[in-house]
Each structure stands twice: as C-alpha cells, then as structure tokens.
Amino acid sequence: MSLAELRDGPLDDAAAFGGQGEVGDYLALLKPRVMSLVVFTALVGTLIAPSGIHPVLALVAILCIAIGAGASGALNMWYDADIDAVMSRTRSRPVPSGRVAPGEALTFGLTLSAFSVGILGLATNWLAAGLLAFTSFFYAVVYTMWLKRSTPQNIVIGGASGAFPPMIGWAAVTGSVSVESVTLFLIIFMWTPPHFWALSLFKRGDYEDAKIPMLPVVAGEDVTRNHILAYSVLLAPIGVAPWLLGFASPIYGAVAIVLGLVFVVHAITVWRRREGDEARKAAVSLFKFSLVYLFLVFALLLADSTLAPLVSALLPGGMA
Incomplete structure (x- = not known):
C-alpha cells in the first residue's frame, strides 16, 4: 500500500x-x-x-x-x-x-x-x-x-x-545522576546501533519502500557491516565497565567479558558474510543475540547487587 x-x-x-x-x-x-x-x-x-x-x-x-x-x-x-x-x-x-x-x-x-x-x-x-x-x-x-x-x-x-x-x-x-547511572546509559546507547542495524540489514526492503534513510539504504550494506563491527567492539568493554568502576563483582565482570566477546564474534560473522542467505542468517542471529546480551547484562547486574550482600554476610566474619 x-x-x-x-x-x-x-x-x-x-x-x-x-x-x-x-x-x-x-x-x-x-x-x-x-x-x-x-x-x-x-x-x-x-x-x-x-x-x-x-x-x-x-x-x-x-x-x-x-x-x-x-x-x-x-x-x-x-x-x-x-x-x-x-x-x-x-x-x-x-x-x-x-x-x-x-x-x-x-x-x-x-x-x-x-x-x-x-x-x-x-x-x-x-x-x-x-x-x-x-x-x-x-x-x-x-x-x-x-x-x-x-x-x-x-x-x-x-x-x-x-x-x-x-x-x-x-x-x-x-x-x-552519577557515574554508575551514566554507565548504564552508555551500555544501552552503544548497544542500540548494532542491534537496529542488524535488523535493517534483513529488513532493508521495508525501509526502502517507506523511504526511511537507514544506513543500509543510504550508504549500502558493506558500510553498515563496518559500522556494526565498530560499535560492537566499542560496546564490549563498556559492558564490563560496571566491574571496572567497582559497582559490580568480578563474577559479573567475567561473564560480561564473555558476552561481549560473543557479541563481537556475531558482528565479525555479519561482516564476513556479505551475500545470499548466509548474510541474512548472520544478521538475524546478531539481532537475536543482541536482545539476549542486553537482558543478561542487566539481569546479572541485578543478581550481583542482590546476591553480593548475602554472600558477604555468609562468609566468615561477615555477620560480625
């Protein structure tokens, strides 16, 4: 229509x-x-x-x-x-x-x-x-x-x-507003471009029909893949920042590192697969994992904040 x-x-x-x-x-x-x-x-x-x-x-x-x-x-x-x-x-x-x-x-x-x-x-x-x-x-x-x-x-x-x-x-x-809340802001801010650009790769036709200047429509899919990879590489350390800044535990930091690396691997796959059905599958896979990534990062922060005081209290001397 x-x-x-x-x-x-x-x-x-x-x-x-x-x-x-x-x-x-x-x-x-x-x-x-x-x-x-x-x-x-x-x-x-x-x-x-x-x-x-x-x-x-x-x-x-x-x-x-x-x-x-x-x-x-x-x-x-x-x-x-x-x-x-x-x-x-x-x-x-x-x-x-x-x-x-x-x-x-x-x-x-x-x-x-x-x-x-x-x-x-x-x-x-x-x-x-x-x-x-x-x-x-x-x-x-x-x-x-x-x-x-x-x-x-x-x-x-x-x-x-x-x-x-x-x-x-x-x-x-x-x-x-504090450093901690700004860090939470930055995680989502840097996550958003690769998440939506992955969507725009396999929904490019929709954006073309609606005349929305999404990056694949205006600059091409190869440029979009380059941008996805760049933002994914930047996102990975920002996702670890809560631990580096001291308001999350080393356990959170370790899991966040793994999640960030998996995100980058998905982005590299999108960057490498540029044609046909394999390219579409790679974009869909990154889009789906990006949802899992953001949910897990924030779920881990919540669990870390809730469980850390309990673990500390249970350790020897914690109840003193």
Whole structure:
C-alpha cells in the first residue's frame, strides 16, 4: 500500500468516523514487546541504586516509567502511521490498519505522558520526572519527527531515548545522576546501533519502500557491516565497565567479558558474510543475540547487587 492509498483509505476512514479500537488495540499502541526490555532496564536501575527506596514507591516509579515509555510508543505510532502502513512488520498496527484514529492515538499518548511525568515527580522527585519528560520528548519529537526521516544516523542519536530508563530509575531512588547511572546509559546507547542495524540489514526492503534513510539504504550494506563491527567492539568493554568502576563483582565482570566477546564474534560473522542467505542468517542471529546480551547484562547486574550482600554476610566474619 502506498502512502497516498493509505491517506485515502484506513487513515481517512478512522479520522472521519473514529477508530473501532478495542482495549487490546490501545495496549498495542504502547508497544509492550518493544518497551518490555526498556522497562526491565529501568527496574534494574531502580533496584541497584544505593540507599534503596520504599517498595511501594519503587513500584510506582517503574509503572510511571513503563507508562511514559508506552506513551512515547503511542506518539510514535500516531506520527509514523503513513510509513508503518508500507512496512510489512508494522502495517497491522492499530493506526495504519484504521482500528484506532490518529487523533485518538495522539490524545492517548499525550495524556499518558503527562500523567506518568506528574505522578513520578510527586511520588519520587522532579529530577526523575524531568528525565522521563525529556526522554518522551526526545523519542517522540527529536527521533520520530526529525531524525528518523532525515539522517542515516537516526538510530545512533535517537538511541539515547532508549538508554535513559535505567538512569531515570536510579534518579528516582537517589535524586541524582552519577557515574554508575551514566554507565548504564552508555551500555544501552552503544548497544542500540548494532542491534537496529542488524535488523535493517534483513529488513532493508521495508525501509526502502517507506523511504526511511537507514544506513543500509543510504550508504549500502558493506558500510553498515563496518559500522556494526565498530560499535560492537566499542560496546564490549563498556559492558564490563560496571566491574571496572567497582559497582559490580568480578563474577559479573567475567561473564560480561564473555558476552561481549560473543557479541563481537556475531558482528565479525555479519561482516564476513556479505551475500545470499548466509548474510541474512548472520544478521538475524546478531539481532537475536543482541536482545539476549542486553537482558543478561542487566539481569546479572541485578543478581550481583542482590546476591553480593548475602554472600558477604555468609562468609566468615561477615555477620560480625
């Protein structure tokens, strides 16, 4: 379906008569699958922050971050309905399919954004709320409305929006930004380009059809593979940084080193396999492993923070 056909079809019908969306459609606007990993990293940032926070306030903080992230997804779907209709993996979303009217998606996103920022500020502190507001603005306006359609570096700069949640969680507990929270930010920031460029390699046709200037479309697949390898090599030591900076144990450091090396091996495989089905399989494999990598790094940080005090207490003299 072309952009013109979309405007004359589902979007026009939805705008004129209102969407026929059900609860599930509005939940889909929040991009729950995409945002689940974002929310998990925010949870880790909240739970490993020093001094701790009351469990109820921690729950409120995580819910606010989740709602704010979902609201950004709704605003993204509202603005990107035209190109979503062209891409095979997004054309069934609620807005391009006509199940939710564009205006309804916009109102839904703006309302949830304001609600999540306000409640987070009242429940924790206004630094965390300000970071959440900035993250939503950055994703919905800077990335979605500007970068995504204008530069092949869209995912590099725009990736910052997905890297803020653990920093928001940390700020909700401590009321500050620290080296530790910046490190968590950097892990996600450096992870984002190879993750999405791997996706863009095996979904290049979609981006071409939607006229999105992703790196493979603008600079070619070989340049994209070079960039993936470079960012993967940079990511590996940053993933180990929590141990090097002293807020994670040597066990975390050892596992992070292994995970980083596996990530680089996947990137090298993508760099070497440049044609045919083998090239596609390598890109898919890197994309899937990148999800595992980010989850394991943050899960290990959480386990390390939770178990280290327990192990220390059980050691001889630990209970003295």
